[in-house]
Amino acid sequence: MATEEERKKKKKKDKKKKSRREREATSDEERVPLPIDHGEADFNNETSALASPVVVQACEYDPTNEVIPSSIPEDAENPREEGGLFSEEGLAVAMVVDTATEDEFIYAAIEYDPDSKPPLHKNRRFRLYTCIALVIVMSVVVVVVVYITKSAKRDEIVNLSVDYTPPPTAAPTLAPTTDREASGIKEQIEAGVLQRGATFQDLDKNDPRWLALDWILFNDQMQLQSNDKNLYQRYVMALLAYSFDSLAWTYCGEHREFDAKFGNVTEEYVVENCTVLDMTGDEEQHGVWLSSTPECGWYGAICSSDDVLRGLQLIGNSLIGEIPPEISQLRFLQYLAFNGNCLYGTIPPETSTMPNLLSLELQGNGLSGYMPVEMYDATKLQLLNVAMQYDYSYECTRSNGTKVYTLFARGDPQNGYNWGLTGNVLGNQTNRWQSMKGLHLFHNSFSGEIADEIGELKYLVFLRAHSNQFYGLIPSGMTQLKKVREVYLHQNSLWSDIPPDIGQMEDLEDIRLGENRMYNPIPESFYNLVKMKNVWLQDTLDCSNVTNECEPSPDVGFEGTIQTEIGNLKELSQLILNNNPFNGTLPSELGNCEKLSILHIHQTNIEGTIPKSVCLLRDKMLNIETDTGIFYADCRPNNKTGDPWISCSCCTDCCDHTTRVCIADD
Numbered sequence: 001m002a003t004e005e006e007r008k009k010k011k012k013k014d015k016k017k018k019s020r021r022e023r024e025a026t027s028d029e030e031r032v033p034l035p036i037d038h039g040e041a042d043f044n045n046e047t048s049a050l051a052s053p054v055v056v057q058a059c060e061y062d063p064t065n066e067v068i069p070s071s072i073p074e075d076a077e078n079p080r081e082e083g084g085l086f087s088e089e090g091l092a093v094a095m096v097v098d099t100a101t102e103d104e105f106i107y108a109a110i111e112y113d114p115d116s117k118p119p120l121h122k123n124r125r126f127r128l129y130t131c132i133a134l135v136i137v138m139s140v141v142v143v144v145v146v147y148i149t150k151s152a153k154r155d156e157i158v159n160l161s162v163d164y165t166p167p168p169t170a171a172p173t174l175a176p177t178t179d180r181e182a183s184g185i186k187e188q189i190e191a192g193v194l195q196r197g198a199t200f201q202d203l204d205k206n207d208p209r210w211l212a213l214d215w216i217l218f219n220d221q222m223q224l225q226s227n228d229k230n231l232y233q234r235y236v237m238a239l240l241a242y243s244f245d246s247l248a249w250t251y252c253g254e255h256r257e258f259d260a261k262f263g264n265v266t267e268e269y270v271v272e273n274c275t276v277l278d279m280t281g282d283e284e285q286h287g288v289w290l291s292s293t294p295e296c297g298w299y300g301a302i303c304s305s306d307d308v309l310r311g312l313q314l315i316g317n318s319l320i321g322e323i324p325p326e327i328s329q330l331r332f333l334q335y336l337a338f339n340g341n342c343l344y345g346t347i348p349p350e351t352s353t354m355p356n357l358l359s360l361e362l363q364g365n366g367l368s369g370y371m372p373v374e375m376y377d378a379t380k381l382q383l384l385n386v387a388m389q390y391d392y393s394y395e396c397t398r399s400n401g402t403k404v405y406t407l408f409a410r411g412d413p414q415n416g417y418n419w420g421l422t423g424n425v426l427g428n429q430t431n432r433w434q435s436m437k438g439l440h441l442f443h444n445s446f447s448g449e450i451a452d453e454i455g456e457l458k459y460l461v462f463l464r465a466h467s468n469q470f471y472g473l474i475p476s477g478m479t480q481l482k483k484v485r486e487v488y489l490h491q492n493s494l495w496s497d498i499p500p501d502i503g504q505m506e507d508l509e510d511i512r513l514g515e516n517r518m519y520n521p522i523p524e525s526f527y528n529l530v531k532m533k534n535v536w537l538q539d540t541l542d543c544s545n546v547t548n549e550c551e552p553s554p555d556v557g558f559e560g561t562i563q564t565e566i567g568n569l570k571e572l573s574q575l576i577l578n579n580n581p582f583n584g585t586l587p588s589e590l591g592n593c594e595k596l597s598i599l600h601i602h603q604t605n606i607e608g609t610i611p612k613s614v615c616l617l618r619d620k621m622l623n624i625e626t627d628t629g630i631f632y633a634d635c636r637p638n639n640k641t642g643d644p645w646i647s648c649s650c651c652t653d654c655c656d657h658t659t660r661v662c663i664a665d666d
Contacts, residue, residue, distance in 0.1 A: 178217075180217045180218065180223075181217060183225065183226055184226040185213075185216065185217060185224070185225070185226045185231070186200055186213060186217070187226075188226045188231065189213060189216075189231070189232070189235050192232055192329065193232050193235055193236060193326050193329045194209065194326060195325040195326055195328065195329075195348075195350055196325060200213060208239055208242035208243040208321075208324065209239060209324070209326070211242045212235055212236075212238040212239040212241075212242055213235070215238050215242075215290060216231075216234065216235055216238060219290075220234075220238075220292055221292035222234075222292055222294075230295070230307060230308075232329055232330075232331075233295060233308070233309050233330065234295045236326055236327060236329055236330055237289070237295050237298065237301070237309070238290060239324055239326055239327075240312075240324070240327065241253075241254055241289045241290050243321045243322065243323075243324045244314075244319040244320060244321045244341075244343075245319075245320045245321055245398055245399050246289050246290065247399035248318055248320060248396065248397060248398050248399040249289070249314075249317050249318055249319065250316070250317050250318045251274065251276050251286075251299055251317055252274040252276065252286050252287070252288050252289060252298070252299030252300075253288070253289055253317075254288065254289055254290040254291075272287070272288040272291040272293070273285050273286065273287060273288065273293075274286050274287075274288050274299060276299060286298065286299035286300075287299065294307065295309070296309065299314075300312055300313045300314040300317070302335065308332045309330055309332065309333055310332060310333065310334050310335065311333065311334060311335035311336070311337075312330070312333065312335070312336050312337070312338075313335070313337040314337070314338055314341070315337055315338075315339050315340050315341075316339075316340035316341065317340075317341060318341060318342065318396045318397070319338060319341035319342065319343055319396075320341070320342045320343070320396050320398055320404050320411070321343065321344070321345075322343070322344060322345035322346075323338070323343060323345065323347065323348055323351075323362075324348070325348040325349075325350040325351075326350075327348070327350075327351065328348065328350035328351055328353050328354050330354065331354065331355060331356065332356055333354055333356065333357060334356050334357060334358045334359065335358065335359045336357065336359065336360050336361065337359070337361040338361070338362055338365070339361045339362060339363045339364045339365070339385070340363075340364040340365075340394070341364070341365055341394075341396070342365065342366060342394060342395075342396035342404045342405075342406055342411060343362070343365040343366065343367060344365070344366040344367060344368065344404075344406075344409070344410045344411050344418075345367065345368070345369070345410065346367065346368065346369035346370070346372070347362065347367060347369075347371065347372060347375070347386070347421070348372075349372035349374040349375075350374075351372075351375070351378070352372065352374040352375045352376070352377040352378045353374075353377065354378070355380070356380065357378060357380065357381060358380060358381065358382045358383070358435075359381075359382060359383040360378075360381065360383065360384055360385065360386075361383065361385040362385065362386050363385045363386060363387040363388045363389075363440060364387075364388045364392060364394065365388075365389060365392075365394075365406060366389065366392070366394075366404075366405070366406030366407070366408070366409075366410070366411055366418050367386065367389045367420070367421055368389065368409055368410075368418050368419060368420060368421065368422075369421065369422065370421075370422050370423045371386070371421050371422065371423040371425050371446070373423075373429070375425075376429045376430075376432040376433065377432070378433075379432055379433065379434060379435065380435055381433060381435060381436060382435050382436060382437045382438070382459075383436075383437060383438040383440075384433075384436065384438070384439055384440065384441075385438065385440035386421055386440070386441060386444065387440045387441060387442045387443055387444070387464065388442070388443045389406075389418070389420035389421050389443065389444050390418065390419055390420030390421075390443050390444050390445055390467075391407070391420075391443060391467075392406050392407070392443060393405070393406060393407050394406040396411075406418065419445045420443065420444035420445050421444040421445065421446065422444070422445045422446065422447065423446060423447075423448075424446070424447060424448030424449075425441060425446050425448075426439075426441075426446070426448065426449075426450045426451060426454060426465065426470065427448055427449075427451050427453075428451040428452075428453050429453070430451055430453050430454050430456075430457065431453035431454070431456035431457065433457060434456075434457070434458075434459075435459060436457050436459065436460055437459050437460060437461045437462070438460075438461060438462040439460065439462065439463050439464065439465065440462065440464045441464065441465045441468065442464050442465060442466045442467045442468065442488065443466075443467045443468075444467075444468055445468065445469055446465070446468040446469065446470065447468065447469040447470060447471065448470065448471070449470070449471060449472035449473070449475075450465075450470055450472065450473075450474065450475055450478070451475065451477075452475040452476065452477030452478075453477065454475065454477060454478055454481075455475070455477030455478050455479065455480035455481055456477075456480070457481065458480075458481075458482070458483070459483060460481050460483065460484050461483055461484055461485050461486070461507075462484070462485065462486045463481075463484060463486060463487050463488065463489075464486060464488040465488060465489055465492070466488040466489060466490045466491050466492065466512065467490075467491040467492075468491075468492055469492065469493055470489070470492040470493065470494060471492070471493040471494060471495065472494065472495065472496070473494070473495070473496040474489065474494060474496045474497075474498070474499055474513075475499075476499045476500075476501065478499065478505075479499050479501040479502055479504045479505055480504070481505055482504070482505065482506060482507065483507050484505055484507060484508060485507055485508060485509045485510065485531075486509065486510040486511075487505075487508065487510070487511050487512070488510075488512045489512065489513055489516070490512040490513055490514040490515050490516065490536060491514070491515045491516075492515075492516055493516065493517070494513070494516040494517065494518070495516070495517040495518075495519075496516070496517075496518060496519075497518065497519050497520035498513070498518075498520070498522060498523055498526065499523070500523045500525065501523075501525060502523055502525055502526055502529070503523070503524075503525025503526060503527075503528040503529060504525070505529065506528075506529070506531070507531060508529050508531065508532060509531050509532060509533045509534070509571075510532075510533055510534040511532070511534070511535060511536070512534070512536035513536065513537055514536050514537055514538040514539045514540070514576070515538075515539045515540075515541060515552070516540065516541060517540065517541050517542075517543060517550070517556075517557075518537070518540045518557050518558055518580075519540075519556070519557065519558070519559070520558070520559065520560075521558065521559055521560025521561075522537075522558065522560065522562075522563075524563070524565070527563060527565035527566060527568050527569065528568070529569065530568055530569065530570065530571070531571055532569045532571060532572055533571050533572060533573045533574070533595075534573060534574040535572070535574065535575050535576065535577075536574070536576045537557075537558055537576065537577055537580060538552075538576045538577060538578045538579055538580070538600065539552035539578065539579045540552065540553070540556055540557025540558060540579060540580050541553070541556075541557075542555065542556045542557075552579040552603075553579065554578075554579050554580065554581060554603040554604060554605070554657075555581055556581065557579065557580040557581060558577070558580040558581070558582060559580070559581045559582060559583065560582065560583070560584075561582065561583060561584030561585075562577075562582060562584065562586060562587055562590075562606070563587065564587045564589045565589075566587060566589060566590055566593070567587070567589030567590065567591075567592035567593065568592075569593055570592065570593060570594070570595070571595060572593040572595060572596055573595050573596060573597050573598070573621070574596075574597065574598040575590075575593075575596065575598070575599050575600070575601075576598065576600040577600060577601050577604060578600045578601065578602045578603045578604060578632065579603045579604075580603075580604055581604065581605050582601070582604040582605060582606050583604075583605040583606065583607075584606065584607075585606065585607065585608035585609075586601065586606055586608070586610060586611060586614060586646075587611070588611035588612075588613045588614070589613075590611070590613070590614050591611060591612075591613025591614050591616060591617060592613075593617070594617065594620050594621065595620075595621050596617055596620075596621060596622055597621040597622055597624055597630070598622075598629070598630060598631075599614075599617075599622065599630070599631050599632070600629070600631075600632045601632065601633050601634075601646075602632040602633050602634050602653075602655040602657075602662065603634065603655065603657070603660060604634070605645075606633075606634075606645075606646060607645055607646050608646060608647070609646070609647040609648070610633065610646065610647065610648040610649070610650060610651070614650070615649065615650035618631070618650050629652065629653055630652040630653070631648075631650065631651045631652045631653070632651065632652070632653045632654075632655060632662060633646050633648045633651045633653075633654065633655070634646050634654070634655050634656070634657040635647065635648040635651050635654035635655070636654040636655055636656045636657075636661070636662075636663065637656065638656060638657050638658055639656065639657075639658040639659060640656065640659065642658075644657075645657040652664065
């Protein structure tokens with residue numbers, strides 16, 4: 001509450017203000033009317049914030065009135081205190097305020113807003129949360145700075161070496177690893193590609209599998225990561241390059257140019273291309289193997305539009321070495337052709353696990369060993385060509401200058417002769433190859449009997465199993481091969497006749513059964529094979545029971561006559577029957593075979609005179625010189641002095657039936 005002295009000072013000050021207003025009022029010509037003309041105060045209809053209503057008394061303005069509005073007391077808790085805005089009766093007094101002094105008027109109260117809040121910066125909770133947020137931000141900044149600093153110096157830390165001699169009992173410390181080694185690539189490849197339980201830890205550093213990993217990690221500029229979809233594919237292709245001595249390749253091997261000797265001709269594994277001539281002589285551009293280009297562009301790689309390897313064709317490219325089992329991890333490969341190279345060793349059984357493999361061509365190499373029985377698991381296989389491993393002569397030169405010969409085991413003469421692939425590949429599991437269209441097995445050492453189950457290969461078109469050691473009968477089940485066109489079984493140890501139902505093989509065009517121990521006449525149904533083009537039944541073998549040696553003889557083998565129905569074979573081109581005891585005469589109906597170009601009937605018991613209709617074929621196709629001759633018959637004097645076995649005026653070569661000497665007569 002204000003003291004008495006302060007109120008007196010305030011009152012004196014107010015009188016001075018009043019005197020000043022009176023002097024200013026006398027200068028006015030007319031008094032300004034008050035806004036209250038009827039002695040009543042004007043209020044809004046709002047409810048007062050006070051607990052009880054207050055009656056306001058209005059008073060007219062009197063310039064002589066000495067009543068002066070009291071000042072607002074410091075202690076406003078008691079509004080009824082003397083000198084306030086209320087009269088003694090507790091009524092509020094309405095006072096007129098001079099607008100000229102409005103700026104100096106001090107308001108008695110400030111309206112209270114129950115929804116108002118203190119300023120945000122004065123809120124304790126806000127200040128607390130702000131401090132916590134600042135601490136978190138500063139912590140994150142510190143962590144990031146520390147991480148960047150460590151990363152920048154990581155290489156220095158890895159390459160740092162400290163001369164330290166550990167105690168004798170301490171375990172050896174591991175070599176420091178780089179970021180690439182610690183990226184999971186090695187573990188990924190080890191778990192997903194390596195076969196037969198191999199681990200990189202156990203591999204020699206010169207092993208092709210380790211060299212391929214080292215290239216992927218450090219030399220390949222593509223720098224694949226462990227989650228790249230082509231990691232396995234690129235690793236296996238790098239493995240093939242190291243396994244097959246790509247430095248020695250004829251085309252597009254590792255850093256190899258056409259005018260260069262073996263060895264690197266460029267530095268590092270850069271982006272390189274090579275030029276190869278295609279079958280038409282046009283130039284083609286390909287990527288060099290182990291260059292930092294997409295593997296789908298490497299020479300011989302065939303990829304689909306999604307960059308997945310579907311085919312690999314490296315024919316006649318001087319590949320040297322063994323086929324690694326990891327090739328089986330090319331899971332989407334459909335076509336694999338390594339023919340005409342210097343590969344040795346065995347066919348890895350893992351090859352059979354390639355789920356999409358349709359064609360496997362390995363012919364013309366130096367492979368050996370047992371044909372894995374797991375190959376029957378390759379049920380989608382349509383073409384299997386492993387021919388020409390035995391008695392196939394080809395020479396390659398390694399990048400170090402040493403020679404490799406396919407005639408010898410593992411390419412080395414010190415290992416002895418290479419006998420090719422072995423095993424009973426045409427046994428009773430053959431029917432598992434339900435998609436097989438072409439079986440090319442010739443020039444190997446396959447053996448065993450041909451099982452009846454072969455007749456269940458309903459899509460088989462080509463069966464070339466000659467120059468092997470198959471024995472026993474030609475199974476009757478083979479006549480169920482409705483789509484087969486070629487049956488090559490010559491140069492084996494078969495002891496058989498031609499199955500009587502061979503006429504059911506309605507698409508058969510080429511049959512070759514020579515150099516076996518054959519017998520019995522040609523079945524009648526044989527002459528129903530109207531698509532037949534080539535018939536090779538020559539050189540039936542006569543084997544000694546004492547020495548077990550065999551040689552061709554005209555006294556054993558196919559017998560009987562050549563029937564007149566042979567004229568039905570209008571497509572016949574080659575008829576080779578020599579060294580068999582056929583008898584009778586040559587039917588004139590053979591003259592209907594106007595496409596006949598080779599006819600060998602010497603060293604048989606066929607006699608008489610060659611029909612004129614057959615001689616007229618000399619004016620058609622039976623006049624083209626070939627390596628096998630044209631028209632042979634026993635038309636020379638028998639045993640030099642006797643009558644010829646057969647009379648022929650149109651033969652190109654006449655033979656002595658007894659001495660087996662043939663002389664060109666045309």
